[in-house]
Amino acid sequence: MAKSIAQFENVGLRYGTGAETLSDISFTLDEGGFYFLTGPSGAGKTSLLKLLYLALRPSRGLIRLFDEDVVTLPRGRLPGFRRRIGVVFQDFRLVPHLSAFDNIALPLRVSGVEEKDLFEPVSEMLAWVGLADRSSARPATLSGGEQQRVAIARAVIGRPEILVADEPTGNVDPEMAARLLHLFDGLNKLGTTLVVATHDVHLLSRVANAAMIRIDGGRLSDPTGLLKNPPREPRRRRDS
Amino acid sequence: MNLPFFSASQADRRLLTEGRLAGPMPWVIAIMMFMTVLSAAGGIGLNHAARNLTTGLSNRITVQIVEANPDERAVQARLAAEQLRDLPGVSNVRRVPDEEIDALLEPYIGANGSQEGIPVPALIDADLTDAAHADLDAIEAVVGDVAPSARIDDHAQFLAPLTGLIGTLTWLAFAVVILTASALAAAVILAVRSALNTHGATIEVLHLMGATDAQIARLFQRRIALDALFGGIVGFLAAAIVILLLGQRISAVGSDLLGGISFPWAAWILLALLPLAGAGLATLVARYTMVGALRKML
Ligand SMILES: Nc1ncnc2c1ncn2[C@@H]1O[C@H](COP(=O)(O)OP(=O)(O)OP(=O)(O)O)[C@@H](O)[C@H]1O
Ligand SMILES: [Mg+2]
Numbered sequence: 001m002a003k004s005i006a007q008f009e010n011v012g013l014r015y016g017t018g019a020e021t022l023s024d025i026s027f028t029l030d031e032g033g034f035y036f037l038t039g040p041s042g043a044g045k046t047s048l049l050k051l052l053y054l055a056l057r058p059s060r061g062l063i064r065l066f067d068e069d070v071v072t073l074p075r076g077r078l079p080g081f082r083r084r085i086g087v088v089f090q091d092f093r094l095v096p097h098l099s100a101f102d103n104i105a106l107p108l109r110v111s112g113v114e115e116k117d118l119f120e121p122v123s124e125m126l127a128w129v130g131l132a133d134r135s136s137a138r139p140a141t142l143s144g145g146e147q148q149r150v151a152i153a154r155a156v157i158g159r160p161e162i163l164v165a166d167e168p169t170g171n172v173d174p175e176m177a178a179r180l181l182h183l184f185d186g187l188n189k190l191g192t193t194l195v196v197a198t199h200d201v202h203l204l205s206r207v208a209n210a211a212m213i214r215i216d217g218g219r220l221s222d223p224t225g226l227l228k229n230p231p232r233e234p235r236r237r238r239d240s
Numbered sequence: 241m242n243l244p245f246f247s248a249s250q251a252d253r254r255l256l257t258e259g260r261l262a263g264p265m266p267w268v269i270a271i272m273m274f275m276t277v278l279s280a281a282g283g284i285g286l287n288h289a290a291r292n293l294t295t296g297l298s299n300r301i302t303v304q305i306v307e308a309n310p311d312e313r314a315v316q317a318r319l320a321a322e323q324l325r326d327l328p329g330v331s332n333v334r335r336v337p338d339e340e341i342d343a344l345l346e347p348y349i350g351a352n353g354s355q356e357g358i359p360v361p362a363l364i365d366a367d368l369t370d371a372a373h374a375d376l377d378a379i380e381a382v383v384g385d386v387a388p389s390a391r392i393d394d395h396a397q398f399l400a401p402l403t404g405l406i407g408t409l410t411w412l413a414f415a416v417v418i419l420t421a422s423a424l425a426a427a428v429i430l431a432v433r434s435a436l437n438t439h440g441a442t443i444e445v446l447h448l449m450g451a452t453d454a455q456i457a458r459l460f461q462r463r464i465a466l467d468a469l470f471g472g473i474v475g476f477l478a479a480a481i482v483i484l485l486l487g488q489r490i491s492a493v494g495s496d497l498l499g500g501i502s503f504p505w506a507a508w509i510l511l512a513l514l515p516l517a518g519a520g521l522a523t524l525v526a527r528y529t530m531v532g533a534l535r536k537m538l
Binding site: 093 | 280393441444446447448450451452455473535538
């Protein structure tokens, strides 16, 4: 039985004083699992991911990450947790005045990697997403798809234990989408837990053993029956 | 050479936009530093002048023998001078020669006034130690025994309003230094806030990557420290030029009183420390403001 890496229990999220954007969300993610998060626009996918990558605290409920309660985690310990999670933001959030190279190098610099040890992994990562020749380009001079690939490279360069990707294939052609997905699958096989939010139903069928989290109107549905808390066997499903 | 601080700042530099000196910040700091250095110089100069006045003049007395009979006046003056010389704590006792007094009075009563029978007091100058000065009454009594017509003028008394004025101006100058330092701090707070706004998105991304508040604060702090140092040096140089020019003008006037506003060389060192202190203050305030603002983020 796989170890769980993230647990949500009756999590609710409310922005300001309105109605709850997310209600009664409970699920468990297994270490090394591959999860797709789907649902209509405005359903709350990004909100759910933000809870997962610690950009928001829930209004209620319990969230455990890496076997620790992160809802009550003191602020000072957040950086340590965040360094174990890679994020591809829906809107990329590349730093506009930094080159592709420096954007990708950012997580390594944040975790204190020496300058002389940066060049090799960053160059490798640039090549991996097919942008070796755009190393010094600023985000504004990159196409949407190229920016997205820089964002992906930046998210994975620190070898995170969880990779959270919000619509990572929204701006690329189907061929590139397939390549990126292949890349994610490769990371997953190396042990990274993947959570990928997507509208793209074609993606879902491309990864063997992926589970699906469906969210609609702020509530979780569990079409594959794999997310109940505590989770039941079998954990892996689907052969493409 | 292993310089982790240096390599860290190398990396930091790439995280935020260059163009450090583009904004008005360094110039605002330069103007404030200019005013700070000028007021500090004024304060130091005045303080020095006040001290010169005090040690030079205010421990000095003049004994007047106001006696109409010239013979009696001469006897009393001689006795009083002798008596004064014997007293402890009294030095430089000097009978002011009649010619000197005549010269002093000439504009008022014409030449040789004293010889023409206009009664003019005899004058004796003396310097006192602080202890002797404190016990002026005793001196007055002893002198009065031998010279009943003696009256003692205490220079400190007629200098008091002047030293008081200089003292007030000195404090005013240092108050201006404090005020400009506060204004400098306020300007830094505003600059940090605007930087936080400008770089809000970058800061959020850095946070989400696991950057600590200290790491992020360091990025801004360095920039502000450099801005402040640049502004400080420019302001100091401008103020130094003004002080040197003013110094020339003051010595050109040649007045004894203004001449007292001399500027000790050691004071230049103190003034040169001001831009450094300003940069230090700016850095501290920047750090405090940054960390305070970052703590409010998740
Ligand atoms: N910061 C916010 N403040 C207030 N409301 C918000 C905020 N962010 C999201 N919402 C609201 O929460 C709901 C869910 O938004 P969210 O971005 O999570 O949806 P999503 O499923 O990611 O949509 P999409 O597929 O279009 O990206 C929306 O109704 C949105 O308006
Ligand atoms: Mg979204």
